[in-house]
Amino acid sequence: GSESGGGSEAGGGGGDAIVMGFSQVGAESGWRTANTKSVQDSAKEAGITLKFSDAQQKQENQIKAIRSYIQQKVDVIAFSPVVESGWDTVLKEAQGANIPVILTDRAVDSADTSLYKTFLGSDFVEEGKKAGQWLVEEYKDASDTVNIVELQGTTGSAPANDRKSGFAEVIGADPKFKIIASQTGDFTRAKGKEVMEAFLKAHPDIDVLYAHNDDMGLGAIEAIEGAGKVPGKDIKIITVDAVKDGMQALADGKINYIVECSPLLGPQLMDLAKKVVAGESVPARVVTEETTFTQEQAKEALPSRQY
Numbered sequence: 001g002s003e004s005g006g007g008s009e010a011g012g013g014g015g016d017a018i019v020m021g022f023s024q025v026g027a028e029s030g031w032r033t034a035n036t037k038s039v040q041d042s043a044k045e046a047g048i049t050l051k052f053s054d055a056q057q058k059q060e061n062q063i064k065a066i067r068s069y070i071q072q073k074v075d076v077i078a079f080s081p082v083v084e085s086g087w088d089t090v091l092k093e094a095q096g097a098n099i100p101v102i103l104t105d106r107a108v109d110s111a112d113t114s115l116y117k118t119f120l121g122s123d124f125v126e127e128g129k130k131a132g133q134w135l136v137e138e139y140k141d142a143s144d145t146v147n148i149v150e151l152q153g154t155t156g157s158a159p160a161n162d163r164k165s166g167f168a169e170v171i172g173a174d175p176k177f178k179i180i181a182s183q184t185g186d187f188t189r190a191k192g193k194e195v196m197e198a199f200l201k202a203h204p205d206i207d208v209l210y211a212h213n214d215d216m217g218l219g220a221i222e223a224i225e226g227a228g229k230v231p232g233k234d235i236k237i238i239t240v241d242a243v244k245d246g247m248q249a250l251a252d253g254k255i256n257y258i259v260e261c262s263p264l265l266g267p268q269l270m271d272l273a274k275k276v277v278a279g280e281s282v283p284a285r286v287v288t289e290e291t292t293f294t295q296e297q298a299k300e301a302l303p304s305r306q307y
């Protein structure tokens with residue numbers, strides 16, 4: 001079909017390329033950049049016309065983008081919701097216009113799950129648990145208190161909520177683990193550094209940093225080095241994502257453990273979009289497969305890492 005990008009009838013197809021409106025969270029992290037590239041490359045590969053917008057981490061921008069996709073009568077809307085709540089109204093508008101919606105990467109908390117066709121992405125609670133399990137194992141012989149600081153992701157986002165709760169659940173079984181400070185670093189390097197500087201000033205006795213993504217961990221490493229401490233030794237660091245810069249810091253011994261969160265959602269998203277537009281049924285939930293990395297495993301994986 002043609003790829004004119006001029007829009008097509010909702011629910012159409014009819015030989016023309018499928019038009020997808022995609023509202024991205026922003027460009028806050030290395031993960032996000034890799035995710036955007038995966039979506040754009042896969043759309044091209046699949047012959048899907050992509051209308052893409054970057055919301056700069058603002059829900060109001062995403063709602064605007066989704067409304068404009070509805071007006072343009074795209075065939076399918078996909079988006080990665082910056083926060084979990086507050087989507088019912090706009091999702092009902094899409095449903096009213098008969099345009100199917102696919103959630104990618106992050107969930108919404110809408111009680112009415114008929115407002116979207118499927119949710120493709122990671123199990124963030126599981127990621128938080130994996131981070132906690134490593135810590136429990138690492139300190140299994142220690143009897144002293146383990147002082148932990150936490151850099152949370154974007155306030156109200158599914159990965160921040162879930163990575164926090166999964167981690168807390170696992171370490172909560174042993175009272176020696178104490179979260180002495182926990183604050184958002186917005187998933188960015190700059191904010192991760194800034195908040196870690198404040199943590200270091202307020203708490204001279206930090207044993208562990210748990211950062212909800214690599215970028216905040218990388219920013220925090222700068223703060224730790226700036227304070228004359230050795231990241232990975234004086235302060236052990238656990239992060240989530242496993243993007244190249246994170247993996248490099250892990251291989252270099254500055255991070256101790258990374259829980260993988262895959263940004264390569266594009267191919268599966270395009271498959272789901274084709275099925276949804278064709279009226280075929282799709283699973284309500286598609287969970288991404290992912291692993292974890294120690295320092296040794298990072299050294300092995302780095303040369304072939306795609307992002």
Ligand code: AHR
Nearest residue numbers: 028029031159187213261
């Ligand atoms: O929603 C996924 C999270 O968003 C990634 O872990 C983080 O790096 C990104 O900003």
